[in-house]
Amino acid sequence: MIEGACIGALILASAFVDAAEETRPPLRVGSKAFTESVILGELVTQIASAQGLRATHRRQLGGTKILWAALLRREIDVYPEYTGTIAQEMFSGAALRGDEAIRKALAEQGVQMSGSLGFNNTYAIGMPEQLAQSLGIRKISDLAKHPELKLGFSNEFISRTDGWPLLRDRYGLPQRDVRGMDHDLAYRALQSGAIQATDLYSTDAEILYYHLRILEDDRHVFPEYEAVLLYRADLEHSSPGATAAFFQLVGKISSPEMIAMNARAKLERVSESRVAADFLAAKLGLHSAVSEETAISRILRHLQEHLFLVAISLLAAIVVALPLGVVSARFPGVGQLVLGAVGIIQTIPSLALLVFMIPLLGIGSKPSIVALFLYSLLPIVRNTASGLRNIPIEVRESAQALGLPGAERLRRIELPMASPAILAGIKTSAVINVGTATLGALIGAGGFGQPILTGIRLNDVGLILQGAIPAAVLALLVQGLFEVAERVLVPKGLRLPVRAE
Amino acid sequence: MDPPVFQLTGVSKSYGGTLALAPTDLSVLAGQTTALIGESGSGKSTLLRMMLGLVHSDTGHVYFQGVELSPDNVLALRRRMGYGIQGGGLFPHLTAGENICLMARYLRWPQSRIDARLAELIHLTRFPEGGLARYPSELSGGQAQRVSLMRALMLGPEVVLLDEPLGALDPVTRYELQEELKSVFEATRARRATSVVLVTHDIGEAAYFGHTLVLLRGGRIVQQGTIEQFMRAPADPYVTRFLRAQRTPMDALQSAHP
Numbered sequence: 001m002i003e004g005a006c007i008g009a010l011i012l013a014s015a016f017v018d019a020a021e022e023t024r025p026p027l028r029v030g031s032k033a034f035t036e037s038v039i040l041g042e043l044v045t046q047i048a049s050a051q052g053l054r055a056t057h058r059r060q061l062g063g064t065k066i067l068w069a070a071l072l073r074r075e076i077d078v079y080p081e082y083t084g085t086i087a088q089e090m091f092s093g094a095a096l097r098g099d100e101a102i103r104k105a106l107a108e109q110g111v112q113m114s115g116s117l118g119f120n121n122t123y124a125i126g127m128p129e130q131l132a133q134s135l136g137i138r139k140i141s142d143l144a145k146h147p148e149l150k151l152g153f154s155n156e157f158i159s160r161t162d163g164w165p166l167l168r169d170r171y172g173l174p175q176r177d178v179r180g181m182d183h184d185l186a187y188r189a190l191q192s193g194a195i196q197a198t199d200l201y202s203t204d205a206e207i208l209y210y211h212l213r214i215l216e217d218d219r220h221v222f223p224e225y226e227a228v229l230l231y232r233a234d235l236e237h238s239s240p241g242a243t244a245a246f247f248q249l250v251g252k253i254s255s256p257e258m259i260a261m262n263a264r265a266k267l268e269r270v271s272e273s274r275v276a277a278d279f280l281a282a283k284l285g286l287h288s289a290v291s292e293e294t295a296i297s298r299i300l301r302h303l304q305e306h307l308f309l310v311a312i313s314l315l316a317a318i319v320v321a322l323p324l325g326v327v328s329a330r331f332p333g334v335g336q337l338v339l340g341a342v343g344i345i346q347t348i349p350s351l352a353l354l355v356f357m358i359p360l361l362g363i364g365s366k367p368s369i370v371a372l373f374l375y376s377l378l379p380i381v382r383n384t385a386s387g388l389r390n391i392p393i394e395v396r397e398s399a400q401a402l403g404l405p406g407a408e409r410l411r412r413i414e415l416p417m418a419s420p421a422i423l424a425g426i427k428t429s430a431v432i433n434v435g436t437a438t439l440g441a442l443i444g445a446g447g448f449g450q451p452i453l454t455g456i457r458l459n460d461v462g463l464i465l466q467g468a469i470p471a472a473v474l475a476l477l478v479q480g481l482f483e484v485a486e487r488v489l490v491p492k493g494l495r496l497p498v499r500a501e
Numbered sequence: 502m503d504p505p506v507f508q509l510t511g512v513s514k515s516y517g518g519t520l521a522l523a524p525t526d527l528s529v530l531a532g533q534t535t536a537l538i539g540e541s542g543s544g545k546s547t548l549l550r551m552m553l554g555l556v557h558s559d560t561g562h563v564y565f566q567g568v569e570l571s572p573d574n575v576l577a578l579r580r581r582m583g584y585g586i587q588g589g590g591l592f593p594h595l596t597a598g599e600n601i602c603l604m605a606r607y608l609r610w611p612q613s614r615i616d617a618r619l620a621e622l623i624h625l626t627r628f629p630e631g632g633l634a635r636y637p638s639e640l641s642g643g644q645a646q647r648v649s650l651m652r653a654l655m656l657g658p659e660v661v662l663l664d665e666p667l668g669a670l671d672p673v674t675r676y677e678l679q680e681e682l683k684s685v686f687e688a689t690r691a692r693r694a695t696s697v698v699l700v701t702h703d704i705g706e707a708a709y710f711g712h713t714l715v716l717l718r719g720g721r722i723v724q725q726g727t728i729e730q731f732m733r734a735p736a737d738p739y740v741t742r743f744l745r746a747q748r749t750p751m752d753a754l755q756s757a758h759p
Contacts, residue, residue: 392590394586394587394588394590395590395591395592395593397550397555397584397586397590398584398586398590398591398592398649398652399592400553400555400579401553401555401579401582401584401662402579402580402584402603402604402652403575403576403577403578403579403580403604404576404603404604404607405576408607412603412607413592413594416594417592417593417594491594491595492594492636493592493593493594493595493596493636493637493638494593494594496636496638496639497638
């Protein structure tokens, strides 16, 4: 019966979500939570729109695992990826060498890969343009002739076996003054002259900003991270013309162009949509409409998305957890099992739970609601059970001795008496839920996590606060709401101070 | 003579291997007050709760007015009994009046009948009428006990079962309430044959109320009879010890002036 209620509540919740997603656009483009991926996703979306296809962009979804799972599950149709990532992360066991091996491995999963979009976003060594010119350094091997140069690398690069140690050995680099530092600090150190070269990604926006020269990896030490598009092999069936549309991007984006686009979005704070539209207009003569939201309408949209996630998941959790709590109080053995189970759910890191959900439920609000629902169970079940168990035995037996049937005892005596504890449990769940719902943005559920994610990506504190402050205010409001609800719902007799004898 | 209101045959109870009540037979006579006495853990409360079906006997049978208690009829039978417990066992979220009338409302008594019965009970227990709107946490111990008694009597039960009803009260209130309770018992008995079963560890209280006393020790009945029989013909040295295990101020005077 309880299982039935669980499933019922889930179906109810999914039905809501399904209704909201009924009109499916033909082409769904995904992108990862960093600026370059979002710009590439915008380019694909706009180029498809310009060809008369309907296309939507589910931007900045978590990371590689989430996008890959979403692609396999047909939640998205296409997304930008890097060959190195495919080889190193997605098929890490297979030791794939070369594009052909990668294509074959992908094909086994029913996925195809476009040709390179034209740039390689790999590790690179950069140094100030002026200095490089005066010393005549063009390639990494040129560094060997200047042992006096001070090098500063990101901590990760210095410790990775395929980072600095490999580079030093392959090129026989003589520099001894090498230090590890934070990536952002390394740029400042370059500017101040404290170091003369650092590692970076070859399309970083900062390359333009700090006027850096990328040294050619003439001995091919760094793996290739060619930008490509991944799409399912049957896409042409479901969405005719889509592949032809985005194939127009193949080979069209050079490294300097990508750096420039990254810089506009990241340093000049131009929206990714605008950056992509301008590129398509200049490069391919395509004109696409860019609609930009005002800050107010964006916050309202996020509020709506956030409330949707919280309300549905909390409601479903109450419907399921309350009976579970009642059963747990009634049968202590079952109670231990139930509390153990919902307790274990609580220990699963939220990001991991979201990733687990994708193969079952895809991306978007559905898996987020289910994850939030699962997290909301424990406080409600536990408080309901303990609230009922803490009813003094003489009160419980008095109700029994009156000849009141079990269901009536529960309704008239036990639940009202446990109501302060139950409400406190629901309040805890609701407040935690409001906070956790920000993670929904990682799998495309929107909400206040969206500006936080964008803010982190762009290193824009203002944008982070646009998500963090409303989320915090919402949590406080929810807390306040429940305090009001306690006054209304908790019977008066339970709120009186106990008379001292 | 009337048939017994309760007939228990061969009832027993153990909790996880610990014996609470050895196989026991007991008849509770109608129209009388029967006092179950004994120390803590003697089994007297277990016996009382068996009569209500709150505790299920491991063996034997419990008959109420000749009908055996079973899961099918226990709710209906309980409505013909009244139950009161130490401290009152009142529902803290309901007012005194709501506590008393809960079952009558559930059984859809007409409001006029509820009002009339309530007026009778207030008169009987000398409870201040304004107190009905108070919550249990706003009542004194004695008032809570009166509310508990009214709740037990509301449906006009054939038997009233009280478990240490005056246990938690201070001595003066307790003394006053004992008198009151006795007059309540007599008043209800005058109208119909209401029986009372009272659990207490206080021999004075038992003797004051009880027509029949049942002394238990370690889950067994030691003796059953009137207080005169207990005094004149104790079945066991323990009976005498139990009767004497009560100090009065006179003891102090006697030891001070030998």
